[in-house]
Amino acid sequence: MKAAPFAYVRPTRLEDAVNELAGSDGGGKVLAGGQSLVPVLAMRLARPEKLVDITTVEGLDQLRSTGDSLEVAAMVRQRRVEHDRATDSVPLLRMALPWVGHRELRSRGTVCGSLAHADPAAEIPAVAACLNARITLTSPRGTRQVPAREFFTGAMTTALGSEDILTAIRFPVATDGEGFGFAEIARRHGDFALAGVAVRVAVSGERVREATLTAFGVSDRPVTRDVSTELASAVSASGQDGVRLAARLPEPLADIAQGMVDTDGDAHGSRDYRRRLFVTLSGRELAKAHDRALRGINGDNP
Known part of the structure; x- marks a missing residue:
């Protein structure tokens, strides 16, 4: 099968991406790595009216330590996190990443995309829940943070609203003991x-x-x-x-x-x-x- 027809936009600013998604009246989907979304589209299990491609949005490719946390932005690929030494500060995440699909998928798939997809058998959501990481959601109303244990509400269902973009996650770094x-x-x-x-x-x-x-x-x-x-x-x-x-x-x-x-x-x-x-x-x-x-x-x- 092939995907049903949809509009496609590729903004370069987060503000524009948020406005494009909000302007779709609930009919939009965010495209990042696409390793979960594209197969769903191909099987017509989802029929969004618009895809908002965030791959070129400035600032969403950051992977950085912020003292007490490791921040992973929306466009950071799983393979990058797997091999970056900054991930040493979150041992549980480093342990889990090699189990995520295959390396070819991890080379395209994003950490935040796995969270947004919320497959019940996925590894990254489990790590986020175990550590109760904080998930950042951005909408026209501003930015808010949701604890991971409150983010997942059911099978492939989350606290994401129709106007929200999951822009980052902060994993707490390990401490002594x-x-x-x-x-x-x-x-x-x-x-x-x-x-x-x-x-x-x-x-x-x-x-x-x-x-x-x-x-x-x-x-x-x-x-x-x-x-x-x-x-x-x-x-x-x-x-x-x-x-x-x-x-x-x-x-x-x-x-x-x-x-x-x-x-x-x-x-x-x-x-x-x-x-x-x-x-x-x-x-x-x-x-x-x-x-x-x-x-x-x-x-x-x-």
């Missing part, structure tokens, strides 16, 4: 995840201060849960032995899975199968993140 973990299971590398987890653990000395677990591919959006109590209890019972810790976590995580994994399942995996994947991945990555937090080490995810 934090450790991270990321893993997913898919039929083949680059396929949609059957289940995946993003994990952040913060410690004070040897005490668990905070533990956050975000699951993706198991519901209609990234699902985040504070598991500080469960992790602290398992650490208390197992000491600092990572193997024993990972062995103790499945029991409490099995109860958590009942609420977090609510997909109906499909031909590739039932709800119960995805719950088992979630429990296994969560236990392993929580143990790894805890160990990394204690040692102050966050290398590439093995």
Whole structure:
């Protein structure tokens, strides 16, 4: 199939892009990397009246550290973020990016585009939710920031209004005493995840201060849960032995899975199968993140 007819504009100023989108009366779509939008157009699952191409808008290609955060603007490609040393300050993002599609797609796809598309099995939205990154939306009424955990409202549904352009995201940088973990299971590398987890653990000395677990591919959006109590209890019972810790976590995580994994399942995996994947991945990555937090080490995810 081919896309239905549409108008096309390519502004060079953000103000003009915002006005073009607002002038479409809800019939416009923003085009950035196009790795999600173009296939949807080709299958006529979306029929926008106008495409607002932001690839030449000034200022939307910035990737910069701002002290306590890493700011990724709307036109920054995933491949660039994957290989830029600035991303070392956000270890969880660096762990997740190699799992996003294939490198050819990451060379065109944008970080912000993945957020706006909001696929429930996507890696970048899960990282944003786990870290509760702040998403910047720009409209004719000005600029506002939305916490990532409030941004995703359903399957491919977000807090984006019909006049909003997602112009940037700010990921908080890692601090001392934090450790991270990321893993997913898919039929083949680059396929949609059957289940995946993003994990952040913060410690004070040897005490668990905070533990956050975000699951993706198991519901209609990234699902985040504070598991500080469960992790602290398992650490208390197992000491600092990572193997024993990972062995103790499945029991409490099995109860958590009942609420977090609510997909109906499909031909590739039932709800119960995805719950088992979630429990296994969560236990392993929580143990790894805890160990990394204690040692102050966050290398590439093995």
